[in-house]
Amino acid sequence: DAKTTQPPSMDCAEGRAANLPCNHSTISGNEYVYWYRQIHSQGPQYIIHGLKNNETNEMASLIITEDRKSSTLILPHATLRDTAVYYCIVLRTGTASKLTFGTGTRLQVTL
């Protein structure tokens, strides 16, 4: 599975959009990009995933570059409750057993 690179930490003002980048330059054609987050010591929470097209749900938007070598998770109006560690993960369908969480990006939302 492709490796991912994320900045270790980011800050965002409450009410502003939080844009979290992820590089996955070795991604294969059949690998999806998944985003999870973990609020302090809680179980990781699924946010969104995508293959090629941009995706949006009630939590966030996922923008994947045309070459699929990088992506950005967008939280359109960050709140203090969005403070968490965000993980970008690349996986092929059916390989959930290989889901591994690296160090992710620690997003701090401030007043």
Next chain:
Amino acid sequence: DADVTQTPRNRITKTGKRIMLECSQTKGHDRMYWYRQDPGLGLQLIYYSFDVKDINKGEISDGYSVSRQAQAKFSLSLESAIPNQTALYFCATSDLRRRSGNTIYFGEGSWLTVV
């Protein structure tokens, strides 16, 4: 109510004791997992089960055993607990039959301290 329920949520046990962490799910998913997380680190896969008759070792299975009693229940046992098994343990589920077959849903975690 939570879709993935873990019990106990917190437990302190002594070295050498047997401890069982239980997990039940109401999502109807076929796959279940046990992870551990050490403070400040990522999650490590201990065991996973694709169905009641299928159990697989993960990255760090030594010192642990599991039992899939039913589709909805997956328990993790530490036969003889040791202090370096002090960690936060997560149970999780996924459903390969769905389009989002890799989407994993986690429980709230069980804090285990071995003294």
